[in-house]
Every structure is written in C-alpha cells, then in structure tokens.
Amino acid sequence: MSGGRFVFLDPDGTAGMWIHLVVEARTGVVYQQQYGGTACRQGQVEGFLVPMADEDALDALRELFEKDFRGAGTRNRAWSEPERSRLRRIIGGITYWACDRHSQEPHALQLDESRMHEADEAWIPVTTPDGPGMLVWYNSD
Numbered sequence: 001m002s003g004g005r006f007v008f009l010d011p012d013g014t015a016g017m018w019i020h021l022v023v024e025a026r027t028g029v030v031y032q033q034q035y036g037g038t039a040c041r042q043g044q045v046e047g048f049l050v051p052m053a054d055e056d057a058l059d060a061l062r063e064l065f066e067k068d069f070r071g072a073g074t075r076n077r078a079w080s081e082p083e084r085s086r087l088r089r090i091i092g093g094i095t096y097w098a099c100d101r102h103s104q105e106p107h108a109l110q111l112d113e114s115r116m117h118e119a120d121e122a123w124i125p126v127t128t129p130d131g132p133g134m135l136v137w138y139n140s141d
Helices: 055-068 081-092 113-118
Strands: 005-008 019-024 029-035 041-052 095-099 104-108 124-128 131-137
Touching: 019 055, 019 124, 029 131, 041 131, 055 081, 055 131, 081 113, 081 124, 113 124
Parallel strands: 005 029
Antiparallel strands: 019 041, 019 131, 029 041, 095 104, 124 131
C-alpha cells in the first residue's frame, strides 16, 4: 500500500494495559502490532481502530495466553475443543457498539473460526457487524 499511514500500536511498550479492535476496511491506515508473546511476531491490519473497555475480557485473555499457554505464542496451534470454546466465550463476552449514524446497538464480538490459524496472543481474528476485524492488546513479552 503506497501513500498510506502506518501506526505502530504501543511501539515502546509503555502505554499500559489496553485492548483494541481494528475493524478491517480500506482506510489507508495500517495498524502494526507486536503479538505472539515471546515469539514477538509483527502483524499489520488496515482498517479503523476501536478502543475497547473490557477489563474482564483482557484479564481472561491474559490468563489464557500468558499463563495457560505460557506466553510463547500459539500461531498455527492445533486448538482443542475446550481451548477453542474458552476463547469463543471470552470473545463473545466483549461488546462492540455498531452505529449507523442514527442509533447505536451493542453486539457481541464473534471469534472468526475460519481464521483460527492466525489466532495468537494479542492477535485474535473476530467478526463484527461492520465486517472482519482483529482484536489486539498489549503483548506480554
């Protein structure tokens, strides 16, 4: 993509605890994120950024990826059904407010299971009423 803008989310790791959703869209703005725990992968997604305020979900995601998966990343993991179900429940508990300029409606995010091979710490593919997205949060490394 030429002529666009790149925004590195929390490049020096000092922004504190945060969780965002990047809804994929042709905006000319690409968000870059370090993800994958100590694997320190770099991901990019074009779209618009939606700050999320869900401490419970963030705590649950951190427990799953940092404690249970030991913070080493999970890209291309063969997820067991209990693990997938747990991630599905966490993601489904996060509210996304869709707005059509006239009204706002809350919707639960959904894990995009067709892209599970991309799922990793701080990089979870989701679906929203506005299209596909990537749920990102500060990486534990």
